[in-house]
Amino acid sequence: MTDVAQRISALRQELDAHNYRYYVLDEPSVPDAEYDRLFRELQALEAEHPELVTPDSPTQRVGGEALGAFGEVRHEVPMLSLGNAFEEDDLHAFDRSVQSGLGLAGGDLFGGGAEVEYSCEPKLDGLAVSLLYENGQLVRGATRGDGSTGEDISSNVRTIRNVPLKLQGEGWPQVLEVRGEVFMPKAGFEELNARQAETGGKTFANPRNAAAGSLRQLDPKITASRPLEFCCYGVGQVSGELPGTQVAMLQQLKAWGIPISRELKLARGVQDCLAYYRDIGERRMSLAYDIDGVVFKVNNIEDQQQLGFRARTPHWAIAHKFPAQEELTELLDVEFQVGRTGAVTPVARLKPVKVAGVMVANATLHNMDEVARLGVMIGDTVIIRRAGDVIPQVMAVVPERRPDDARPVHIPEQCPVCGSAVERTQLIKRSKGKESVSEGSVYRCVGRLSCQAQLKQAIIHFVSRRAMDIDGLGDKTIEQLVDEKLIASPADLYQLTFEQIIGLEGFAEVSSNKLLAAIEASKRPTLARFIYALGIPDVGEETAKVLARSLASLARVRQALPEVLTYLPDIGLEVAHEIHSFFEDAHNQQVIDALLGACGLQLQEEGELSAEFSAVATLGGMLDKLNIPSVGPGATQKLAERFGSLEAVLGGDWLDMRQTLPERQAKAVREFFDGEGNAQRARAIEQQLRDFGMHWESEKKVVEGLPLAGQTWVLTGALTVNRDVAKDKLEGLGAKVAGSVSAKTHCVVAGPGAGSKLAKASELGIQVLDEAQFRSFLRDKHQIELD
Known part of the structure; x- marks a missing residue:
């Protein structure tokens, strides 16, 4: 056998293997871009050596075989695949070929011939299917299979909500075969994976795999539970007449109730096609x-x-393909970075490869649990994915390409920056008087701010736009300040002198004075910004706003006990313990005292406890927050009604307790308060509730109702208004601004390009405002201007 014949044989075997994994197992082993490269190589070799073309070559069929578990369906009209264009030149070549095939003049290299009309629509990433209607009734559904024979999935396609079981209107052909793509929307994919993770089921790598796996379940009930959709792109066998153009035909199908792409458009000539592609x-x-x-x-x-x-x-x-979002490359090494909280994170160093139009040399591996899940080793060939501005990540390993000298990935015992010990975090779960400890997925350097990496990241966070917003303090400047030992904590920023700054690389007199002015201007932050800037673990911008809006003073936030913090919205016991531990730390106390003392920071928007939380606590509720074993909220309410005060509960005799609760619960209450420190802890919580004005005997303040109180709003799409400004205005009216749409969402403000969030809002029937309507809403109802 010649070298060419051997290569053709090898390519066919590899492509057949990929086809089997992609179409039959729904477990693709390589990115689409790699498959396309192999396929084009085979096409080229067969074009040069037509005598070697065989009927079973992957170039002569679509790929995949029907699963034996489903019945077979013979396609009367073969379901073919599409040729691909990867560059603009490829599309121009296609247009010239069309013009030439139609006998149009001028189909030359410059595209100067008559303009051909093209239908344009997105290429959905799902599973191709055929739906057969007879006399307007859905009678069969089938997969594409190998293009000639597919799998009978009739029971499953009937469960897809947007597939009509009966056509609407009239005039449809007696036999109408509709072809299209079954896919899973992004929002549905995320919800499905979340449900699968909660129940211990298999999670899916991407929406395409999820759609394919869901559609090909032997149990239609499983398919019915999955968020699948169908979109028609054409027809197969038809017994009657349809409109004479692709666009008109699809519009007619839409009139009969068949879903088609909302992005369907008509283009006149190749330049219109390219404009559509770019848009x-x-x-x-x-x-x-x-x-x-x-x-x-x-x-x-x-x-x-x-x-x-x-x-x-x-x-x-x-099909004019976008630059590949997934690519194959070699994992050259794994290095470890240290973040703001000391988390030691593995980072993949890659043989540079272009992914989605960008050269990628590094990718995230998240944590060591992810390294173990992937089974990745140094030297492996890996699949890299990059979508939009998302950090590239390692998606999978190609095990058949693993070299003999591949090396395992080990977490370092010492921090790669400061040499301190690296320890695995422990997860503490607290409930009903018990604490269970398990290993976390994160490893941390214990060096804290003595570790330069943690110090740098902590200060980068402190000065960031959403925190203290100190303009001119970029990452490189902070690295210089730390490396030169000019700062060792955020407080040191406010002691910097002109002479120290002008000595830094990239600074002159004007820029040095500007930086000093920016530092000075940051000395009057809002309470919420300051709390966020401190970098408390698990406390993001929204939680910082909750703390500031509810407790309304840094003193109360610093003193707050975990149980008291759980009275605030969206703050659970674990986060409450993180907040309390942060403010108990001696070093953190010193930095905060220095910032508010010697550095001269003056916090804004401090005041009295929010009226919403005045006298919010009840005795029964407070007792329940103590998590007494075997004693739930019903039992603690009975205690409150019987005894009337905490001291009475603590001093209650056995007879009173036994008359109030069943013996087992009464015994649990007595044993809990007899335990070391529990009674003292309860008294401390009650005293803090008194001090804060949250105690049941405190004065109840009148809550001035904010017009949007209790409402959740979502901002999405390309809004011309500054997103932070819009968010602040809504929060000022009492609304919560969330990042995702749910059944609890009150309203969605959608700008151009709004995608999955707008679709979810429409699906749930949630009110949607465009930007003009949103501005009018604020202006006319609340006298608020956004500009």
């Missing part, structure tokens, strides 16, 4: 579903018939 590419990440390109089809059906087919693809259609 969809810019909006790709905001769409509610995954796409991997755009499909262009000659619009006139008669012209399609004239142009005809190749063995595998039509001459009249092409």
Whole structure:
């Protein structure tokens, strides 16, 4: 066998293996870009050596075989694949080929011939299916399979909510085969994976795998529980007449109740096609579903018939692919970075590869649990994924390409920056008087701010725009200040002198004075900004706002006991313990005292406890927060009603206790308060509730109702208004601004390009305002201008 024949044979075997994993097992082993490269290589070799082409070559069929668990369906009209365009030149070549095939003048290299009309729609990343309607009734559903024979999935497609079981209207052909893509929207995919993780089920790598796996379940009830959708892109066998153009035909199908793409458009000539491709590419990440390109089809059906087919693809259609979001490359090494909280994170160092148009040399591995889950070793060939501005990540390993000298990944015992010990975190779960400890997924350097990496990241966070907002203190400047030992805590920033700053690289007189002015201007932060800037573990911007808005003074936040903090919205016991521990730390206390003392910071928006939380506590509720074993809220309410005060509960005799609660619970209460420190702890919590004005005997203040109190709003899409300004205005009216849409959402403000959040709002029937309506709402109802 010649070298060429051997290579062709090897390519066919590899492509067949990939096809089997992709179409039959729903477990693709390589990115689409790698498959496309192998396929193009085989095409080129077969074009040079047509005598070696065989009927079973992957270039002569679509790929995949029907699973034996499903019945087989023979496609009367083969379900073909599409040719691909990867560059603009490829699309120009396709257009010239169309013009030439239609006998149009001027189909030359400069594209100067008559302009051909094309239908344009996104190329959905799902599973191709055929739906057969007879006399308007859905009678069969089938997968594409190998293009000639597919799998009978009739029971499953009937469970897809947007697939009509009966066509609407009238005039449809007696036999109508509709073809399209079954896919899973991004929001549904995220919810499905969350449910799977909660129940210990299999999670999916991407929406395409989730859609394919869901559609090909032997139990239709499982398919019915999955958020699948169908989108039609064409037809197969038809017994009657349909409109004479692709766009009109799809619009007619839509009138009969068949879902089609909302992005369907008509383009006149190749330049319009390219403009559509660029527009969809810019909006790709905001769409509610995954796409991997755009499909262009000659619009006139008669012209399609004239142009005809190749063995595998039509001459009249092409898929213009986006730059690959997944690629193969080699994992050269794994290094470890140290973050603001001391987390030691593995980072993949890669053989540089272009992914989605960007050269990638590094990717995240998240943590050592993820390294173990992937089974990744240094030297492996790995699949890298990059979507939009998301940090590239290692998605999977290609085990068959593992070299003999591959090395395992080990967490370092000492911090790579400061040499301190690296320890695995422990997760403490607290409930009903018990604490259970388990190993966490994060390893931390114990060096804290003596570790330069942690110090740098802590100060970078402190000065960031959403925190203290000190303009001019970029990452490189902070690294210089730490390396030169000019700062060792955030408080040291306020002691910097002109002479120290001008000595830094990149600073002159004007820039030094500007930085000093910016530092000075930051001395009057709001309470919420200051709390966020401190970098308390698990306390993000929203939690910082809750603390500031509810307790309204740093003194109360610093003193607050964990049980008291849990009275505040969205603060659970674990986060409450993190907050309390942070403010109990001696070093943190020194830095905060220095900032408020010698550094001269003056916190804004401090005041009295929020009226919403005045006298909010009850005796029964406070007793319940003590998590007495075997004693729930019903029992603690009975105690409160019987005894009337904490001291009475603590001093109650056995007879009173036994008359109030069953013997087992009464005994649990007595044993709990007899335990070391529990009674003292209860008294401390009650005293703090008194001090804060939250005690049941405190004066109840009148809550001035904010107009949007209790409402949750979501901002999405490309809004011209500054997102932070809009958020502040809504929060000032009492609303909570969330990052995702749920059944509890009151209103969504959607700008151009709004994707999955807008789709979810429409699905749930939630009120949606565009930007003009939002501005009018604030101006006319609340006298608020956004500009």
